[in-house]
Amino acid sequence: MQLLLSISIGFVVYIINFHTTLALPPNYDDVSKDNTHFNEETPTLENSQPSAKFNPEHIGGYYQGDMIIPDKISRGAAHRPLWQRWPSGIIPYDITSSISANHSQLIVDAVRRMENLTRIGNVQCIRFRPKTSSDEIFITIRNGTGCSAHVGYRQNYILNRTVTLMHTPRATCMRTGIIQHELLHVLGFFHEQSRPDRDDYVSIQWNNIRNGTQFNFQKYSLTDIDTLNTSYDYGSVMHYEADAFSSNGLPTIRATRNASAVLGQRIGMSPIDILEVQRYYRCDRTSSSIAIRTNTILISSIIIIEITLIFLFNSAILLESII
Template sequence: MLRYAKLYLCLIFLSCEANAIPLEDSQDVANLFGLKGLSENNAPGATFIEGDIAVPLKNGRTAFIRSPKWPDGTVPIEFDSSYSTEQKNIIIGAMLEIMKNTNNCIRFVWRTTNTPVWLRIHPGQGCWSFMGKTQSSGPQDLSLQIPGCVYHQVALHELIHALGFVHEQTRPDRDQYVRIQTQNIVSGMEHNFDVFSRTDADTLGLVYDYGSIMHYRSDAFSSNGRPTIVPTTSVGKSWESKMGRGEKMSDLDIQKLKKYYSCS
C-alpha cells in the first residue's frame, strides 16, 4: 500500500493546465517575492536570509544550506482553509509545472494522518519558505500571503525554495556573471546579497542562469531605483531588464531540479 495518498490534482484544478498567470502591469514582482512593499516577512521561530528564505533561529547559514531533500522527491502538502478554490488552483498550477517538467520525479501529494512531515501552505505574513526539508516531524510552513503572494510565479519560486534551492545570484560563482552595486542597496539589507561558498552550496555543474525563476530583479532592495545587480557578460546584459520577471521555470531550472533529485 502506498505510504502517501495520490494527489488527484485535477479534482480541484479546474483546467488541468499549469500555464503561468501573467501579472497585471501594475504588479511588481519584487513586491511579490517579499523584497519590498508587502508586510515584512515574518515566521515564528525563524529569521530570514535573502529576503524570503526562512531559517530556523537555532541554525546558522551553513546548517540551513545543508538541509536535506524531501525523500524520494515526494512532498506531502496541505492548504490552509483560508484559501479559495481559485487560489488553491493557482498554487497547484505551480506544483503541476514542477511535476510535469520532472516527469513526476518530484511529486506533491496530499498529507495523510500518518504523514510525519508535510508542507503547510498558508497565508502568513509575506511570501516565504524554508529551504529543503527542515522539519523532523509535523508541518513545515510556506507562506503565500493574501493578498499579494498568490500568483503562479511566486508560488513556483517559493516551492523551489522548499525543494532545496537558494537564489541564483547567491551561488558561489556569481561574481563571474554579475556585479553587486552595494552603493544602491538599502542600508542594512546588504546581507541579502551574501554569496555562498562552494562548501555550502553546489552549482550542480550547470552554468549561471539569468533567466531563472530563482533570480532577483536587477533593482532588488534598491534604495534609489538604480540597479543593485548588473550583469557583466554579453549574454547577461541582454537579460538585465528581464531578470526576476520570469513566469515559469527556465530550462536550467528544470535541469537543476532533475539533477538535484537524481531524476532520470
C-alpha cells in the same frame, strides 16, 4: 502573388511583435493592482514581475527576504547535505482554509507544472500530494505576510514547515512563478545570485542597496553549496530582480555578460531550473539532459522565424520574375 506578399508582411509584423515582446522591460507595478487586473491562468512577463517598490518576497523579514532557516545550515543553489532532499521526492502538503478555492487550484496547477516539467520519460522526479494522517513531515500552505518558505526537508526539525503566499489588494504571491519560486525553496534550493561564481555574471551595486539589507546579497563558496554542474542562469525563477532591496530605485544587480537580460522573472521555471531539480533529485541518471540557456531557446525560435521569412520573400520574388 498578392497572397504570398500578404503572408510575408504578416510574418514581418509577427517578428517585430515577437522581438518587441522579448525586449519589453519588466512592469513592476502590475503586482500591486487590484485582483481584477490579474491573469492567473496565463501569466506574462509583465504581470509576473514582483513589484520592486513593494515586493511581497521581501517583506516577511526572513533570510534573503523569503527563506525560513531556523538555524545555520549550508546555503546556495542547492544544499549539499542529502538530508535536505525530500525522501523519494515526495512532498506532502496541506492548503489551509485561508487560501481561497480559486487560489488553491492555482497552487495545484503550479505544482503539476513543476512535476511535469521535471519528469524524464516515465520517471517522476518530484511529487506533491495532499498530506495524510500518517505524514509527520509536511508543508502547510497559508495566506499571511509576504511570500516565504522553509528551505529543504530537515528531518530533525519538529516544527511546522510553512509556505506563506500573501494575497491582498496591494500585492499578491499568487503567480505561477512566485509559487514555484517558494516551492523550489521547499525542495532545497536557494537564490541564484548566491552562487560562488555570481561575480563572473553579475555586478552587485552596493551603493544602491538599502542600509541593513546588504546581507541578502551574501555569496557562498563551493564548500557551502552545490551548483549541480550548471551554468549561471539569468533566467532562473530563483534569481533576484534587478532592483531588489534598492534604496533609490536604481539597480542593485547588473548583468555583466548580457546587458539586456531580464533578472527576477516570475513566469516559471527556466530550463536550467528544471535540470537542477532533475539532478538534485537524481532522476536524470537515465537521461542525457543538457543544460540549455533560456536565451538560446529564444534566439533559436527567432532564427527559425527569420529563415521562414526569408524563404517567403525569395519565393515571392521568384514568382514575380516568372509572371
